[in-house]
Amino acid sequence: MLAMYPFLAEASRYIRDQGLSLEEVLDHRAFQGARNWARERVFTSLETGDLPNPPLSRSAECLEALYAYPLARILVSCVGDGFLVRRFALAEADLARRRLSRESDDFLLAASHALGLDALRDGAFRLHFSDFLRATRQLRGKEWKLINQPVREGFVLLSRDRFLRVVEGHLRNRFEAELPLEVNPTLLRAFEEEVIELHTALRDRRSRLQGEDLGTIRVTNFPPCMEKLLATVLASENVSHPGRFALVSFMNNIGLGFDEIYQIFASVPDFRESVTRYQIEHITGQISGTVYTAPECSTMKSYGICPGPDRLCETITHPLSYYRKKTRMSGTAKKAPADRPAKAAS
């Protein structure tokens, strides 16, 4: 049982009681399986986010699974990349939810208590609203707003499914907050190969997303505000509502359709919530037929999402004019590269 939920305090206690240091485990031939498994977990969380969930029957398998978890965390910590941490936290929390969803209500409740949640069950699950708020911190849909919850005497009533989602959110926050752990040179050396591989994978991923061309669209011609918003979304950090609106409408205005925008956002770990399909549909006019225009600079400034204008910004009042101007300029820039506006400043 512990092997399924290696993040519970009991599991780490068990490991501690074995009296083996992580360095020893990494050296030990018997733990080669656990190590492979850890590696697998980290790579999968970066690539698809869909961690395998094999049944654990033999006790050797359980032991491996149990050790794979701390080893995977060490590996993520060795890389020390924020994006990887978030991907890993997301994938681990998702796996935990899938596993918990097969357990009984009693078990689920006990597990939530072990995780420090103030939960009750009488018919539906009930969770203290403060825990609900913390756990749903990263879920921005209106169906997760506190005002739309049945709240009674300080507790939010939740169906089993929604309760599982909340537990997942709680775990995700916790994993993100815990990582990266401190690592020592011995551990770094032990994972040397994997760390290099992961760095390469991360770099590939970034360059794929930030490549010159988004079809016919050039990200390098984006004004600073949009460039920053896009980078933030791609790093799967939270973007404010006005920020998401500005970015999606901007991309739509410069000629990206729903599908293309959707694809860009779909590469973000928690795409489900960060920019919902509905929002993109709405802004690109799929639903109402109204196409929205990106906000002008003054509006961007008042929302606090203008990162401070660069030189070209001073000649325009709308992010779209920035893009058009720069596209024109970089068109001529092919002949006279020295004309390129100084981007190095940012």
Added chain:
Amino acid sequence: MGEEKREATLRYLRSKFAQYYQTRPLHLPPRFGRREFGFILFEGGFVLRHLGFPKEATLYRYIRSKSPAHVYHSAAYYETPGAPTMAEKGWMGADLIFDLDADHIPGWQKMGYPGMLEAVKGQVIRLIDDFLVGDLGFREDDLRIAFSGARGYHIHIRDPRVFTLESHERREIVDYITGTGLDLQLVGRREPFEERTFGGQTRTLKRFRIPMASDPGWRGRTTRGISQWLETLSELPEEQAIEALRQLEGVGPKRAQKIYGTLQRLGTDGTRARVETGHLEFFPPGSGASLVAQGVEYAKGATDEPVSSDTKRLIRLMGSLHGKTGFSVVPLTREELDAFDPLTDAVPALYEHEKIRVETPQAIVTDMMGETFNLEPGQNSVPEYLAIFLMCRGMATLASGMAGDATEGPT
């Protein structure tokens, strides 16, 4: 206003405040050694902040020596409250604060001071009873109420479960109270209730249903809001009631007349019984959405958003004096709040009834300590407590020759 008179007035107030702080009137917040303190002096200027006081005695010594016009502490707890920057302070958590000021009350400018104080108190009571203790389930022990010393009230929530909530989550609580972001589909929708077949064609009849009044959260709250609105409506003169009903979508003069008739026939109890079990059949289905909007309007609470969501904000220290009124920031229990009258109860006992002479450039009408004062422009003899209020407000200066009366406090 002469510079000298201004000086004399400030000196008077400073010494009075210093005297007040000799009486050890402060109600220090729990864990006060972990809080940042801030002060504004009568001389004006910036907030003196980033100060920490490990002991009560040091705080009193500081306050007595400066005799500040305003005293604040952070809602937050810090590792090192006295560190000069926020980053170095090390945020550990913060009380959850609500601040309700008269300017949140529609039409407050026209109410006059006593009127707005009364109105804001009503809103505070609703905020506490309906939302904080009601839905959110805080215990009265975890809740400290304080008259702000001016036009409103503060509520400090010291339930450890909320300490680590971040801004975004605190804003969610504010949204909950103010009815922001409510999904209207949740609180009322058209639903089919009957199918009729005419000559081979089936038509589904729809009606507008709202949740039961006893449903948890905003579902029940909206229904109760609609019910309360209809109740106030039935107490209005017929013409006004019909006018109000006509504001609903799809309700014309005839329809309004008819609904009004139905409401009268059902009576208050009958109407309530129907509405609170989710029935609105006596309204045209098209008016449902606007009825729900009315209900939300009626049921929502008020509170100042930035104060609650800012986890690093400074808030007035209970028991301190408000330099713009001279009133004290009075801590209150929920029970005491009912009978609390700031214009009497927030006047420190130290302020004398004895009269002193002040100069008021403008005519002033004001209530205090149960009396109404009518002052002509010019020199007036008024009780000291009123003089202090007016001087703090900047509506009066000490009349010349009075300056010597005040004993200068320790400096």
